[in-house]
Every structure is written in C-alpha cells, then in structure tokens.
Amino acid sequence: MKILVCMKVIYDGKDNAFPDYDLPLRINRFDEYALEEALVIKDKFPDTAIDVVTFGYSNSVGLLKKALERGADSLTLIESQEELTPVVCAKLVYSHFKDRGYDIIFTGAMAEDFMSSSFGPALAGFFSFPFAVAAVSCELVNDKRLLVRCELEDGIAVTYSIKLPCLVTMQSGGREIRYPTLTGKLNARGKEAFVVKLDQKKDKSLSYEYKRKKAVKGILIEGSLDERCEYLYNELHKRGLL
Amino acid sequence: MRQKFLEVLIVFNVEDGQLLHGNLNFYEIKNKFKNRVNLQLLFCGSNVSKYLDNSHLDFYGDVSVIEDDSLPWNNPYILAQNISSLGEKNFDVVILPHSITNCGAAAFLAAQFSMECFTAINDFYFDDETLVLEREVFGGFTERILCKLNCIITWLCSHSEPCNNLNGAKYNLIKKSPVECEDLCSVISVEKAQSFSRLSEANVLIAVGRGIGSLENIELAQELALLFDNSSIAASRPVCDNRWLPYKYQVGVTGKTVSPALYFSLGISGSSQHLSGMKNSRCIVSVNKDRYAAISSIADYIVEDDIFVFIPAFIHKVKEKKKILRSR
Ligand SMILES: Cc1cc2nc3c(=O)[nH]c(=O)nc-3n(C[C@H](O)[C@H](O)[C@H](O)COP(=O)(O)OP(=O)(O)OC[C@H]3O[C@@H](n4cnc5c(N)ncnc54)[C@H](O)[C@@H]3O)c2cc1C
Secondary structure: OEEEEEEOEEEOOOOOOOOOOOOOEEEOHHHHHHHHHHHHHHHHOOOOEEEEEEEEOOOHHHHHHHHHHHOOOEEEEEEOOOOOOHHHHHHHHHHHHOOOOOOEEEEEOOEOOOOEOOHHHHHHHHHOOOEEEEEEEEEEEOOOEEEEEEEOHHHEEEEEEEEOOEEEEEOOOOOOOOOOOHHHHHHHHOOOOEEEEOOOOOOOOEEEEEEEOOOOOOEEOOOOHHHHHHHHHHHHHHOOOO | OOOOOEEEEEEEEEEOOEEOOOOOOHHHHHHHOOOOEEEEEEEEEOOHHHHHHHOOEOOOOEEEEEEOOOOOOOOHHHHHHHHHOOOOOOOOEEEEEOOHHHHHHHHHHHHHHOOEEEEEEEEEEEEOOEEEEEEEEHHHEEEEEEEOOOEEEEEOOOOOOOOOOEOOOOEEEEOOOOOOOOOOEEEEEEEEOOOOHHHHHOOEEEEEOHHHOOHHHHHHHHHHHOOOOOEEEEEOHHHHHOOOOOHHHEEOOOOEOOOOOEEEEEOOOOOHHHHHHHOOOOOEEEEEOOOOOHHHHOOOEEEEOOHHHHHHHHHHHHHHHHHHHHHO
C-alpha cells in the first residue's frame, strides 16, 4: 500500500495581524489525524509506505520531523514563501506526485488558519480520485476498497465504501494521536526532508485583505474583577436568568 | 461597450422533497450581480419533483433537475459528478449552499473545471468586474478576497424561509443520475445520532471549549451550571475529542443545534462550525482571554479574562447575591 499524507504547518496566533509570521508554528490539528489514519493502516499492513508532503515555509520541516518519528517513511517540503490558494497548492502537489502510484491520499478536513476545506477535495479532483470528506475512521477491505466513516451535519454519520485509489479528508474524533516511540525517534534520525523549491507566484488576479472583526455586537464588560462580576450578575438577573 | 452577461449556476440540494441547507434566493443573487447575469438553476437530490410541484417556481430561465431517489445524496463525489454532467458550459461563477458535502463537491469540481474555489463565504458582491468574497478565518479575522470570476463558492446563506417563487418554470428533468460512478464511491449506511434532549430542553447552557484545559476543570463549569435553573453543560468539538465530555454534549454543525435563553461559553473561540449550532441563542456570554475571539462578534456580553480567574469569582458573587435575596 502506498499512502500520501498532506500536512500543513500553520502560525498559531490570534493577535493583531493576520497572518502573523512572528507567531509560533504548529501542525494543523486535522492533518495529525490524517497521518494517524495512515499509521493505523500501516500497523495492520507493515509493508505500507507513507510519504508526507507539506506545502509551505522552510521552517516547517523541523516540526514535521515528528511525522517521521511517529512512523512516516519520507517527508517532502514543497517550499513556497507565498500563501497560495488551496486549489493552486493542490495542483502543485498533484504535479509533483501524480506518477507515484498512490493507493490512498489522506489530508486534514480543514486548515485551521484559513478555515478552508478545499485542499483535499481539490487534490482528489486533480487526481480524478473518488473521495470522502470529514472522516473519523477508515478501514481497508481486501486491499481494494476503503470503508470510510464520516460525520456530517446534524449528527449524521455516513459510511462510504470507496474503491482505491482514493482520497479521504480526516477530522478529529475517531482516533487518539500517537506519540513517537523511542524506536520511531531513532529511525527518523537519519532521514532528511526532500525540498522542492518553487517560484510559483501568487495569482495576480486574486488579492486579499484582512480585517479584524471588532466585538461588534456585544458589551465588553470592563472594570475590576468584582465590578465585572457584579455587572454580569445584574444583567443576567434583569433578564430573569439568575 | 455592452458588458458581458455573466453565466452563473446555482445548485440546490433536495432530500425527499425538502430543500436542504437554507434557501439561496435567486433574486438576491441577481441583484448582487447587478442583474448582469444569466442564471441557471440545478436541483439535485431525491424526490425533487415533489419539491418543485409544491413550490411556486416563478423563474423563467434554465432549470435542470437531476432526480434519483435511489441515491443517498450526501456523497460529495457523486454530487460533483452529477454537477459536471451538465456539460462543458463555461460558468463564470457556481454557487452552492455551504455544507460539508457541498464544500467537498465544490473543490473537486474546481480542480476538474480549472476554476478557483472558496468555501464558507459569508457575503459577496460584484463590483468593477471583480467578485468580492468575504469569509472568516482564524481568530475572528475577516478575509476579503477580490477575484476575477471563474470560481466556485459555497455560501453560508441565512434564509431558512422559502424565498423563491418557482411558479411556471419549465424544467429539464433527468430522471436518473446520469453518471455511473456508484461503484467507485457508494454509501453503505446513514445513521442519525440519537437525540439527547437535555441540550435542547435546557434553558441555560454552560458551554466549555478547549480553553477549559483539562478534564478536571469541567467541574468548574458544572459548579457554574448549578447556579442556574434548568441548565446543562455543553461543549465544543475538541472538548469531546479530548474525551473530557461525551459527544452527545457537542454543539455545532456536526453536533447539536441549540437556542437556549442563555449560552454561557467558557474558552470557546467561535469557529463557524461551532457558531452555526448556537447562534440563535437568545443571550450569549463569552468568557475568553482574547476579546477579539470570533465568538465576540455574536456575543451579547464579553468578559476578557482567564476562565480560572473570572469564573470562581463570578460563582462566589452569585452565591453571595442569592444568599442576600434569600435572607430578605
Ligand atoms: C468538518 C468539521 C466539522 C466540525 N464540527 C464542529 C462542531 O460541530 N462543533 C464544534 O465546536 N467544532 C466543530 N469543528 C471544529 C472547529 O473547526 C473548531 O476547531 C472548534 O470549534 C474549536 O473549538 P474551541 O473553540 O473549543 O477551541 P479553540 O478554537 O482552540 O479555542 C479556544 C479558545 O479558548 C480561549 N482560551 C484558552 N485558554 C483560556 C483560558 N484559560 N481562559 C479563557 N479563555 C481561554 C482561547 O483564547 C480560544 O479563543 C468542526 C471542524 C470540521 C473540519
């Protein structure tokens, strides 16, 4: 089985600028679940090869070494200093990996920074793979199909049977993320990331602006701790809630 | 010079004769494009004819219907294949109501049609040959994307009432999904989570988010809940993922939709997936270290503080007040 896992490293921030490149980095949580799902398959079928690809900043590599320590076999960074749209990223990942013969591609269900869920399904579109979104767990059946359980709106859980090769986007909730083992750490030591440098420029027909939404609707309760408690109590009391 | 009319496709999902995910109002959409638009409507799902017969389709344009009662339609791959079966026509913009399934279908199609795709659009308008899209991103920021057409969007339209009059429209009915791809991706089962009436019946919900930090701290929320009549605790998804509370307490798009008299949130940032499950609460209080967390945009009262500083003090205050009221 050959699996590709797409992982994004994002800036973990909330302060006054967006995106804020001085903030600490972390792995997009949903992508951790994508890797976990691939590792669960590898637990059962040890000759599975898992390649991790990330699209983004050169300083992502340090963090993504964790993926190797957890059990992935290789790591590729497609380096880009520009924030490109999910569809463009998907196209670039496709053009680098299209001939590798992957059976399954896992991605996170959403990028937490730009809150967008389009990278995974767009990648499926470029590969022309059948796909499912927002999955919580998968099970391989006879090397030919993947049973995928997805949680959709209003508490509806749908189980799909998808023919390989396919793509699945993972959300949280189905599995616990494993920690690297000591052997995993030792195995990862000698491995280097492959780096692909890109000079893809941002699409000029698109431009972006970011605005911090001010707390428009409500009342920001101010004062000393006691004053704020008193104020909130009085408001809730007036509304008959306390 | 006469300006070109834009070709816009709107997709509607119908399940067993009911329209899903809110109602995209095509008059509103026409206005948004300053009436320079050729709208084409596509309804797909099960028992669509029943929906169309009961609605009064007052729309003179191109309407296509793909009706297949044998298919479970919450399958983004099949949905995308069906939309693309409409053919080679070049759309400038394709609009779908926002849903998890539609997001998947939209992005897949974008790749296949060489278009761009932007999801969870709050609002959009067309100005100076540019489509301006607004959506929320991390930490309560609004992203404004200016793009030159050729894109597929999923729109968080808020209408729940029927707002289209479809009377008299002639439509082109395709009676079976024209694409044979079920073998590639078929639905094996659809389960609906058991209902948990505690959340919908409670008058007050004390909702905890990742900011609550650990399982042990849930007790603090429970203590706060005890101060209110008819209350319950509730949670954002990560709290359930961390097994701090069972999933039946989860509010949001993949959990419950609630509208209590008071939604008191502790350490919840307010992602669109969470907000869509509680935004109709009658009063919302947010306690969060970050005053600009996205939930502040819909909260009635914002307390910018650490939960573990404010909540113990607030509990103490309420107990004191209750004591005074009782002694009167
Ligand atoms: C397909 C899909 C479906 C989803 N469905 C749902 C759903 O149904 N419901 C849902 O909730 N989410 C859902 N999500 C997840 C959603 O995108 C967010 O990740 C999630 O809602 C974030 O939860 P949160 O606000 O608790 O955590 P975070 O976003 O991490 O926010 C934590 C907040 O706590 C604050 N904080 C931290 N410590 C403290 C402290 N000591 N005192 C005060 N404040 C503090 C922080 O400032 C921050 O604002 C879904 C995601 C996907 C991809």
